[in-house]
Amino acid sequence: MEGLMKQLALIVPTAVALLAPTTPSAQRLEPVVVTGTRASVESAAERKRRSDDIVDAILAEEINRLPDLSVADAVQRITGVQITRDRGEASVASVRGLVQVETTLNGRELFTAGFGRALDYADVPSDMLAGIDVYKSSAASRIEGGLGGTVDLRTRQPFDFRAPTLALSARYLRGDLVDKGAGQFSLLYGGRTAVLAGEAAALVNLVLQDRAYREDLKGTSAPMRCSARATSGCRLDLVPGEDTVVPGGTSESASLGRRRRSAASVMLGWRPGAALDLYAEAHLAELRTTQHTQQVNTGPNFAAGSGFDPASVVLFPGTHDVQRITWTNTPVSILGFARDTIDRTRQLAAGGAWTAGDLRVSADLSHTRSLNRLFFSGPTLAGTAARFTHDLSGLAPATSVEGTDLADPAKLRYVSLAYRVRPLRGSLLAGRVDAEWQLDGGVLERVAIGWRHARRHADNADNLIFGDIAVPGASAAVPPGRTAIYPYAPFLDARAGSIVGYLTDTLADARDPVALRQAFGITAALPTAGGPLGVWRIHEATEAAYAEAGWRLPALALDGQAGLRLVRTRATLSGNQSVPSGGSIAPLDIDTTTTDWLPNASLRWRAGGPWQLRAAASRTLTRPDFNLLSPSITLTPNSTNPQLNQGTAGNPALRPLRATNADLAAEGHFGAGHAAALTLFWKRVDGFIATLSQAETHDGQVYQVSRPYNADTGRIRGAELSYQRFLDFLPGAWRGLGLQANATFVDSSTYDRTLRANVPMQNLSRRSANLVGLYEQGAWSARLAWNWRSSFPSGATSVVGLGALQTTTHAYGWLDASLRWRVSEQLTWSLDGGNLLGTLRRSYFGVETRPQNAWVNDRQIGTSLSLKI
Numbered sequence: 001m002e003g004l005m006k007q008l009a010l011i012v013p014t015a016v017a018l019l020a021p022t023t024p025s026a027q028r029l030e031p032v033v034v035t036g037t038r039a040s041v042e043s044a045a046e047r048k049r050r051s052d053d054i055v056d057a058i059l060a061e062e063i064n065r066l067p068d069l070s071v072a073d074a075v076q077r078i079t080g081v082q083i084t085r086d087r088g089e090a091s092v093a094s095v096r097g098l099v100q101v102e103t104t105l106n107g108r109e110l111f112t113a114g115f116g117r118a119l120d121y122a123d124v125p126s127d128m129l130a131g132i133d134v135y136k137s138s139a140a141s142r143i144e145g146g147l148g149g150t151v152d153l154r155t156r157q158p159f160d161f162r163a164p165t166l167a168l169s170a171r172y173l174r175g176d177l178v179d180k181g182a183g184q185f186s187l188l189y190g191g192r193t194a195v196l197a198g199e200a201a202a203l204v205n206l207v208l209q210d211r212a213y214r215e216d217l218k219g220t221s222a223p224m225r226c227s228a229r230a231t232s233g234c235r236l237d238l239v240p241g242e243d244t245v246v247p248g249g250t251s252e253s254a255s256l257g258r259r260r261r262s263a264a265s266v267m268l269g270w271r272p273g274a275a276l277d278l279y280a281e282a283h284l285a286e287l288r289t290t291q292h293t294q295q296v297n298t299g300p301n302f303a304a305g306s307g308f309d310p311a312s313v314v315l316f317p318g319t320h321d322v323q324r325i326t327w328t329n330t331p332v333s334i335l336g337f338a339r340d341t342i343d344r345t346r347q348l349a350a351g352g353a354w355t356a357g358d359l360r361v362s363a364d365l366s367h368t369r370s371l372n373r374l375f376f377s378g379p380t381l382a383g384t385a386a387r388f389t390h391d392l393s394g395l396a397p398a399t400s401v402e403g404t405d406l407a408d409p410a411k412l413r414y415v416s417l418a419y420r421v422r423p424l425r426g427s428l429l430a431g432r433v434d435a436e437w438q439l440d441g442g443v444l445e446r447v448a449i450g451w452r453h454a455r456r457h458a459d460n461a462d463n464l465i466f467g468d469i470a471v472p473g474a475s476a477a478v479p480p481g482r483t484a485i486y487p488y489a490p491f492l493d494a495r496a497g498s499i500v501g502y503l504t505d506t507l508a509d510a511r512d513p514v515a516l517r518q519a520f521g522i523t524a525a526l527p528t529a530g531g532p533l534g535v536w537r538i539h540e541a542t543e544a545a546y547a548e549a550g551w552r553l554p555a556l557a558l559d560g561q562a563g564l565r566l567v568r569t570r571a572t573l574s575g576n577q578s579v580p581s582g583g584s585i586a587p588l589d590i591d592t593t594t595t596d597w598l599p600n601a602s603l604r605w606r607a608g609g610p611w612q613l614r615a616a617a618s619r620t621l622t623r624p625d626f627n628l629l630s631p632s633i634t635l636t637p638n639s640t641n642p643q644l645n646q647g648t649a650g651n652p653a654l655r656p657l658r659a660t661n662a663d664l665a666a667e668g669h670f671g672a673g674h675a676a677a678l679t680l681f682w683k684r685v686d687g688f689i690a691t692l693s694q695a696e697t698h699d700g701q702v703y704q705v706s707r708p709y710n711a712d713t714g715r716i717r718g719a720e721l722s723y724q725r726f727l728d729f730l731p732g733a734w735r736g737l738g739l740q741a742n743a744t745f746v747d748s749s750t751y752d753r754t755l756r757a758n759v760p761m762q763n764l765s766r767r768s769a770n771l772v773g774l775y776e777q778g779a780w781s782a783r784l785a786w787n788w789r790s791s792f793p794s795g796a797t798s799v800v801g802l803g804a805l806q807t808t809t810h811a812y813g814w815l816d817a818s819l820r821w822r823v824s825e826q827l828t829w830s831l832d833g834g835n836l837l838g839t840l841r842r843s844y845f846g847v848e849t850r851p852q853n854a855w856v857n858d859r860q861i862g863t864s865l866s867l868k869i
Contacts, residue, residue, distance in 0.1 A: 411476075
């Protein structure tokens with residue numbers, strides 16, 4: 001945040017100076033945006049109707065009517081979008097089942113540094129936006145890279161304001177589990193004035209969000225097969241004469257922290273005449289998460305002498321799966337750690353447009369820089385539990401430890417200190433020139449051509465810095481004052497039964513790893529770089545050119561567009577490799593070049609009355625994630641058993657993922673805000689990436705190395721339904737009621753090498769839906785929003801004795817609500833709540849009698865005041 005404010009200090013004074021009015025008429029007040037829920041819903045529907053593409057839109061007034069903190073929270077209610085959740089907020093978003101989505105900010109590519117290429121939607125606060133457009137069909141003029149679609153984040157523009165306008169808001173948000181609150185603030189200031197021979201405008205938008213949170217996780221380790229006939233692992237006859245499947249153990253954690261978003265936009269515009277429009281923009285966004293986690297783990301270790309109580313074993317009826325068991329002499333580990341992350345992204349842009357009659361020429365130059373950093377540090381305690389009971393009969397497993405007092409320092413010892421730092425960096429320099437001609441008197445309505453050059457860089461700096469170190473048998477009582485009893489309420493308020501009352505580290509010095517080590521007498525310096533074999537740097541230079549034409553046949557009520565985009569990318573992949581003969585490390589540089597032709601076409605038939613029908617077809621592509629393209633390799637030797645030597649590597653020969661897409665849509669627009677739509681879509685994706693593990697020799701040692709490769713073809717088809725209207729036919733105050741509803745049905749299939757079968761795509765629900773109740777009448781407005789998705793595959797794992805198991809996350813819903821009172825034309829008060837039902841999310845291994853994880857997050861209640869002057 002300090003760096004962000006320093007940069008703003010150079011820009012804001014200039015912008016503010018431009019806001020000073022030069023004539024009395026400039027004092028007339030204008031609204032910041034279209035006001036009211038009804039107007040916002042109507043504007044979004046009209047935007048969809050008029051577009052040449054298949055698109056869904058949401059405007060700022062809709063976003064701000066619900067407790068949406070970030071872009072991810074806002075897009076979850078758009079048809080065809082599904083999201084995952086992290087720390088109680090929406091996180092990764094997919095469009096029609098694909099996370100490979102191109103994201104732009106005012107039409108410019110935007111991303112978060114990381115292993116992948118996409119923007120983390122949680123980084124950008126929703127208060128920064130004027131609207132979001134989700135394009136489901138492709139156009140040659142839009143930047144390539146989105147298999148699922150393109151999401152354009154639109155900010156407010158300087159010339160949106162005819163008079164100096166100031167909008168302020170302050171909000172207080174409190175979480176029930178964390179039992180803490182925090183403040184959030186935003187400021188928007190914009191206006192225009194006469195400058196030289198024309199007109200200039202400026203806009204400043206600042207957002208500061210602070211949120212306290214708690215996320216509890218109760219995890220069950222992968223199941224094990226127990227059999228007296230087994231040669232290793234669980235060689236126990238839990239039920240005489242019967243093979244059984246038991247849970248591998250428990251991992252229970254409470255993570256408490258704060259998420260701080262800070263963002264700023266400064267935008268300047270100048271129109272020296274009617275033909276010329278110039279602009280400059282600076283956008284900065286930072287998401288900083290600071291988190292403390294306390295975690296306890298226990299489960300059987302048969303090599304260490306774990307056993308079981310025969311009288312405790314209960315099976316799920318009609319299965320071989322254990323429902324309840326008490327283990328004896330199970331190892332216990334208690335982890336306390338700080339886990340902090342920071343995402344920081346900055347984009348600078350300048351450009352303009354020149355219009356001469358029917359010709360419009362525009363140019364834009366932008367530079368984007370992004371940083372992602374992870375810090376992880378803390379100690380681990382270890383001991384042994386005399387008896388550990390694991391009961392899987394409830395919605396969340398119940399656990400308890402008996403016979404050992406885990407609050408007794410004499411029963412525990414410090415065994416290790418963790419220290420890890422992972423830096424990731426990215427940058428993009430991009431320039432484009434576009435020209436469009438409006439044509440009269442023929443079939444062709446417009447012709448557009450354009451060119452774009454982009455230079456993208458990504459690297460992992462000095463690789464993951466791994467500085468974990470063993471502590472030689474330090475008692476939990478030494479040094480004194482380091483430990484305390486686990487301080488938090490148990491999982492689900494003890495309704496599920498959890499391990500409590502154990503000693504854990506206070507984490508007072510977890511963010512000072514040098515002091516943490518010194519407390520245990522460790523003087524060795526912290527590492528400052530990771531292993532050179534894991535370092536990677538990737539440079540990409542992309543040239544793209546397109547031609548696009550729009551046409552119309554009034555006699556047939558037909559119009560449409562067609563285009564072709566040519567994309568050529570040259571990539572330089574740099575890293576290091578081991579030299580088997582000499583045991584040394586040598587640099588490795590690989591150059592690759594790909595060329596793609598991406599056609600698209602769309603057709604619209606205005607069928608008469610309120611209906612219009614659309615058809616679209618296109619070819620799209622995206623390149624693999626950066627870490628998958630890395631030429632480097634990371635080797636993990638096992639000094640105890642060399643047969644367990646492992647390695648992971650990238651594959652510079654990976655091809656881009658390419659998709660063929662088709663859409664059919666029927667849209668009905670029946671009046672102001674009253675609309676319905678049905679869209680059928682089909683996608684075939686070539687080049688899905690799988691992982692293959694093979695034996696390789698490095699430095700004379702054999703490692704089982706996993707590498708990605710292009711192998712699989714995926715198929716996605718489905719339907720989207722949406723409907724919205726206000727109930728104007730009702731009498732009196734009931735006329736303020738309204739409804740928004742949408743549903744998405746997706747059938748997907750891809751071959752999973754682990755499961756050796758065709759399965760639905762990972763993290764994609766077959767069904768998802770949104771139901772939003774609206775009310776706006778006079779000074780009052782309200783919303784109640786239900787977001788739901790059906791169960792979905794969330795991964796796959798291989799278990800000795802059981803084979804490959806698909807992990808599945810249960811269906812779940814999420815309820816948010818808001819109430820607003822417009823006190824005056826300038827002042828608005830609101831009350832809102834998120835996760836009002838305290839949703840419990842659950843997952844399982846293969847079948848529901850083998851649970852995997854259960855998560856629970858805060859209910860968040862907030863109140864705010866907004867002022868426009």
